[in-house]
Amino acid sequence: MPDPAIKAGRESLVEVKNLTKYFPITKGILSRVVGRVHAVDGVSFNILPGETFGLVGESGCGKTTTGRLILRLIEPTSGDIVFDGRKINDIKSEELRCLRREMQIVFQDPMASLNPRMTVGDLIKEPLEVHRVGGGANLDDQISDLLVAVGLRPNHMYCFPRELSGGQRQRVGMARALSLRPKLIVADEPVSALDVSIRSQIINLLKDLQEEFKLTYLFIAHDMSVVKHISDRVGVMYLGKMVEMAPKGLLFAGPQHPYTQALLSAIPIPSPGAKKDRIILEGDVPNPIDPPPGCRFNTRCRYVMDRCRQEEPILREKEASHWVACHLD
Numbered sequence: 482m483p484d485p486a487i488k489a490g491r492e493s494l495v496e497v498k499n500l501t502k503y504f505p506i507t508k509g510i511l512s513r514v515v516g517r518v519h520a521v522d523g524v525s526f527n528i529l530p531g532e533t534f535g536l537v538g539e540s541g542c543g544k545t546t547t548g549r550l551i552l553r554l555i556e557p558t559s560g561d562i563v564f565d566g567r568k569i570n571d572i573k574s575e576e577l578r579c580l581r582r583e584m585q586i587v588f589q590d591p592m593a594s595l596n597p598r599m600t601v602g603d604l605i606k607e608p609l610e611v612h613r614v615g616g617g618a619n620l621d622d623q624i625s626d627l628l629v630a631v632g633l634r635p636n637h638m639y640c641f642p643r644e645l646s647g648g649q650r651q652r653v654g655m656a657r658a659l660s661l662r663p664k665l666i667v668a669d670e671p672v673s674a675l676d677v678s679i680r681s682q683i684i685n686l687l688k689d690l691q692e693e694f695k696l697t698y699l700f701i702a703h704d705m706s707v708v709k710h711i712s713d714r715v716g717v718m719y720l721g722k723m724v725e726m727a728p729k730g731l732l733f734a735g736p737q738h739p740y741t742q743a744l745l746s747a748i749p750i751p752s753p754g755a756k757k758d759r760i761i762l763e764g765d766v767p768n769p770i771d772p773p774p775g776c777r778f779n780t781r782c783r784y785v786m787d788r789c790r791q792e793e794p795i796l797r798e799k800e801a802s803h804w805v806a807c808h809l810d
């Protein structure tokens with residue numbers, strides 16, 4: 482298979498090659514393995530320094546698992562993860578701890594990810610203490626600076642998470658992630674738990690912070706309109722596979738894969754009275770324990786052919802930088 486990661490030509494910050502994660506399903510007191518959930522299945526892509534790579538797809542497509550594999554929060558079944566020129570698949574303990582300083586995560590639900598018994602100041606201080614960086618007399622100044630950078634006030638450091646709004650809590654999550662000055666942030670559905678009215682504020686803040694702190698983002702979301710707003714390039718996943726990948730402009734102007742076309746047709750048009758032909762996907766996403774043979778989208782695709790049920794389409798470059806896994810020409 483051609484390798485989209487290598488094709489980019491520029492030094493990547495992250496390269497993922499044939500990344501695979503199967504979760505075993507066990508049964509009985511002997512924990513006999515009776516099946517495997519094919520969560521991520523041979524995914525390859527790269528992320529350039531300073532870029533925002535949007536990873537989209539329905540719930541259960543493997544996008545969150547991919548993010549966690551890159552962060553080494555879970556172990557891959559096979560495949561390679563290269564970060565900043567270094568293969569990180571099997572590094573352990575102290576090396577992994579050092580690596581974690583350079584890769585941070587912003588979670589979907591800020592309330593669940595922040596310890597309710599800790600003040601904001603202590604929450605931001607915690608990663609600095611764990612990684613033994615910063616500290617000393619100016620620690621409070623560092624925390625104040627981080628709070629201001631994410632649009633909060635220095636005296637928010639004395640608040641508990643329950644005293645803050647959802648948007649403010651997400652800002653605290655971002656300050657925590659930024660405290661170690663990482664190179665990569667995996668933002669896992671960072672705005673989907675927030676009110677629509679404050680989503681754009683958080684997205685704009687992410688963009689501002691990217692410039693100020695020279696960040697690279699893997700932005701995971703199911704909402705195509707959010708991804709369109711923030712991403713430079715977009716990868717679309719379906720049932721553990723990457724089905725389309727392109728720079729944002731190409732993907733949104735001319736989606737090639739029938740699944741991407743359906744996702745884009747669901748984005749509302751902001752002007753009143755404007756109409757759009759929505760492509761309704763029939764049926765549910767197949768069970769990832771037993772994915773369909775051939776193209777995994779064949780059970781829901783309106784263009785399905787006999788070949789699609791037998792032969793898996795490979796991800797190929799249909800035009801410059803635009804990769805599609807589909808038998809249609």
Ligand code: SF4
Binds near residue numbers: 738739740778786809
């Ligand atoms: Fe549809 Fe076949 Fe293309 Fe899969 S390979 S998306 S089933 S046309």
